[in-house]
Amino acid sequence: MTALLSCRGLTRTFGGLVALDALDVEVAEGWVLGLIGPNGSGKTTFFNVLTGLFPASAGQIRFENAEITDLKPQGVYRIGIARTFQRSRLCLPLSVFDNLMVGNHRNLNHGLWFNLVRRQALRRQVEENVAAARELLTIFHAPLAARLFEPAGGIPMIDRRRVEVCRALISRPKLLLLDEPSAGMTHEETLQLMDDILRVQRKLGLTIILIEHEMSVIERITSHCMVLNYGRKIAEGTYAQVSRNLLVRQAYLGLE
Amino acid sequence: MKTTGAAALITAVVTAFMWLLLRAESQPSIAVLIALAVAAGVVAARSRSLARVRAGAPERVVQGFAFAAVVVLALLLRGDDFSLLLMTRVLIVILACLGLNVQFGYAGVVNFAGASFFGVGGYTAALLCTSTRLPHLLILLCGGAAAALVGTVLLLPVLRTRGHYAALITIAFALLFRTFLEVNDTLGGPQGLKLRELVVGPFHFNDAIELGAFEGSFYLRYLALALVVLTIFFGLVLRLERSWIGITLDAVRLDEIAAATFGLEIARWKITAFTLGNFIIGVAGALSAFMIGFIAPNNYAFAESLILVSILLLGGVGNPWGLALATAIVILLPEKLQVIQEYRFLLFAAMVILILLFRPAGLVPRPPRRLEPGG
Ligand SMILES: Nc1ncnc2c1ncn2[C@@H]1O[C@H](COP(=O)(O)OP(=O)(O)OP(=O)(O)O)[C@@H](O)[C@H]1O
Ligand SMILES: [Mg+2]
Numbered sequence A: 001m002t003a004l005l006s007c008r009g010l011t012r013t014f015g016g017l018v019a020l021d022a023l024d025v026e027v028a029e030g031w032v033l034g035l036i037g038p039n040g041s042g043k044t045t046f047f048n049v050l051t052g053l054f055p056a057s058a059g060q061i062r063f064e065n066a067e068i069t070d071l072k073p074q075g076v077y078r079i080g081i082a083r084t085f086q087r088s089r090l091c092l093p094l095s096v097f098d099n100l101m102v103g104n105h106r107n108l109n110h111g112l113w114f115n116l117v118r119r120q121a122l123r124r125q126v127e128e129n130v131a132a133a134r135e136l137l138t139i140f141h142a143p144l145a146a147r148l149f150e151p152a153g154g155i156p157m158i159d160r161r162r163v164e165v166c167r168a169l170i171s172r173p174k175l176l177l178l179d180e181p182s183a184g185m186t187h188e189e190t191l192q193l194m195d196d197i198l199r200v201q202r203k204l205g206l207t208i209i210l211i212e213h214e215m216s217v218i219e220r221i222t223s224h225c226m227v228l229n230y231g232r233k234i235a236e237g238t239y240a241q242v243s244r245n246l247l248v249r250q251a252y253l254g255l256e
Numbered sequence B: 001m002k003t004t005g006a007a008a009l010i011t012a013v014v015t016a017f018m019w020l021l022l023r024a025e026s027q028p029s030i031a032v033l034i035a036l037a038v039a040a041g042v043v044a045a046r047s048r049s050l051a052r053v054r055a056g057a058p059e060r061v062v063q064g065f066a067f068a069a070v071v072v073l074a075l076l077l078r079g080d081d082f083s084l085l086l087m088t089r090v091l092i093v094i095l096a097c098l099g100l101n102v103q104f105g106y107a108g109v110v111n112f113a114g115a116s117f118f119g120v121g122g123y124t125a126a127l128l129c130t131s132t133r134l135p136h137l138l139i140l141l142c143g144g145a146a147a148a149l150v151g152t153v154l155l156l157p158v159l160r161t162r163g164h165y166a167a168l169i170t171i172a173f174a175l176l177f178r179t180f181l182e183v184n185d186t187l188g189g190p191q192g193l194k195l196r197e198l199v200v201g202p203f204h205f206n207d208a209i210e211l212g213a214f215e216g217s218f219y220l221r222y223l224a225l226a227l228v229v230l231t232i233f234f235g236l237v238l239r240l241e242r243s244w245i246g247i248t249l250d251a252v253r254l255d256e257i258a259a260a261t262f263g264l265e266i267a268r269w270k271i272t273a274f275t276l277g278n279f280i281i282g283v284a285g286a287l288s289a290f291m292i293g294f295i296a297p298n299n300y301a302f303a304e305s306l307i308l309v310s311i312l313l314l315g316g317v318g319n320p321w322g323l324a325l326a327t328a329i330v331i332l333l334p335e336k337l338q339v340i341q342e343y344r345f346l347l348f349a350a351m352v353i354l355i356l357l358f359r360p361a362g363l364v365p366r367p368p369r370r371l372e373p374g375g
Helices: A043-050 A073-078 A096-103 A112-116 A119-140 A157-169 A187-204 A215-221 A239-244 A246-251 B002-023 B027-047 B049-056 B059-076 B081-106 B114-131 B136-160 B163-183 B219-241 B244-254 B256-261 B266-292 B302-315 B320-336 B344-358
Strands: A003-014 A017-028 A032-036 A058-063 A081-083 A175-179 A207-211 A224-229 A232-237 B209-211 B214-216
Touching: A003 A043, A017 A043, A017 A058, A017 A207, A017 A224, A017 A232, A032 A043, A032 A215, A043 A175, A043 A207, A073 A081, A073 B256, A081 A157, A096 A119, A096 A157, A096 B244, A112 A119, A112 B219, A112 B244, A119 A157, A119 A187, A157 A175, A157 A187, A187 A215, A215 A239, A224 A239, A232 A239, B002 B027, B002 B049, B002 B059, B002 B081, B002 B320, B027 B049, B027 B320, B059 B081, B059 B219, B081 B114, B081 B219, B081 B244, B081 B266, B081 B302, B081 B320, B114 B136, B114 B163, B114 B266, B114 B302, B136 B163, B136 B266, B163 B302, B219 B244, B219 B266, B219 B320, B244 B256, B244 B266, B256 B266, B302 B320, B302 B344, B320 B344
Parallel strands: A032 A207, A032 A224, A081 A175, A175 A207
Antiparallel strands: A003 A017, A003 A058, A224 A232, B209 B214
């Protein structure tokens, strides 16, 4: 197995608290890795360290065989890792389209001359991106494409979640990190969202790490699972293997 | 088509009103005019009719009408020095506020030293026009460049500190700048400096205008130049907003963490906005200095910076049209209604507080970006 992402001894502390404890992770291309664990077990912290928002206290991260441990968030995004946030972080006053274009930053021309003077070229780039944004939104929820130019703050919570996933997807990253993308959705809506994500995943050949509390979702869409508890990996494997694991049942499923 | 007609009608009414207001001298009639304007404003806001026309009319058309209105007004008032001076001041202050708008309205970078950068532009113009033979239009740009350059002094603190601290640092800078001007003898100390007459090509700006039967105040030339410069920068700022850069600056202002996660270089964009803004403010300052003919530290007091910021808050942060309206109000009101003159700071403070309480997005809230095809 050649790993797309591999972490060795990844550790992050907050004062005395060890939020990530010497974590070893290998993720191969094309995986959908489910990341599970009780509240406060370090799942979000793992994403934050991976994306450079928090520097690692120890250990290293490699992506496509290059060391990326000390990259800033901008650098992590540029090499093809995009994410969503557990608590929605859209720019609510901006339109859905604007938000998506924030996600597409690395593919847009930000030169002053291009933006202020070459308006025809800019217009063409805008039109291409409007089409791409419509197409992507349509995959998730067709009516959403019609609201492309409405403020993100004016659309329902569920749609905002979808927009956030699309914002992470639109730059066509290699690795997508989803932090509870279905928070606040009903069971049906969650399954729907996950199916849509899977569809895009297959089409683009994406690799995904998904944090999700609902076990039925994990069972249905992930190819591999990893369980965290107090910042430590306590189990990994397929869902079937992991759910049989006694430690997991005690720590997470709350079973005796 | 219908909205274009409506926009033309509105422009005509506003122009006629401005003409009446600028011509009026008796205090009661001015008070009545202002009361009328307020009433019309309230009705327009309530019925949202103005907003509808605004949303329907293409940007170019609206800009063309505004430009034409200023030209017509200036021609109607051609012999009236004082009114023309007032109008030109309004145009120049709009220009300066555009700079602040790029900084604060788009990128969210606070700047309570607007008057200082205005001053840098003014002093640069004064020094260059007396000691060099550079063309005066170039000197205007040099004023902007100097302001942008001086602004780099503030970059590190502005980037490193956040919110209130960044504001405090710009305030400290504004106070220091004024003191620096007062004690610096090469800059004329408290007496300030005189400027040469503005000359652009064949035009000597301080000569009265006589073209056959047409006679006009020399202020017409300053007004024309200010209008042209403002139109250029107004268009550029609107373009900036309607571009990938506009989206980027908004994202930097609204959520630095999300922005960084999607590759936006926060520092780069704050520096860009701060520098561009100071450049525009500096050009405005140079233009203003040429028009007044002499400059002194008193013109660039901290209170003037506060006025610029209150114009932004009043008009609608992020909306160039809103700040144009607010500038007209803030400059014309105390000049026309003399009872207010003495209490103008009190009045502006009250207006800003009322706006923040009851209409936090300003008199003319910023419309959604129109980047869609055909927008
Ligand atoms: N910025 C921070 N400063 C201090 N402590 C933090 C910070 N971020 C996370 N922690 C702590 O690190 C631990 C792991 O938090 P984390 O958010 O990664 O958990 P999680 O697995 O995502 O939980 P949940 O399922 O509730 O989202 C928690 O004890 C949390 O309080
Ligand atoms: Mg979490």
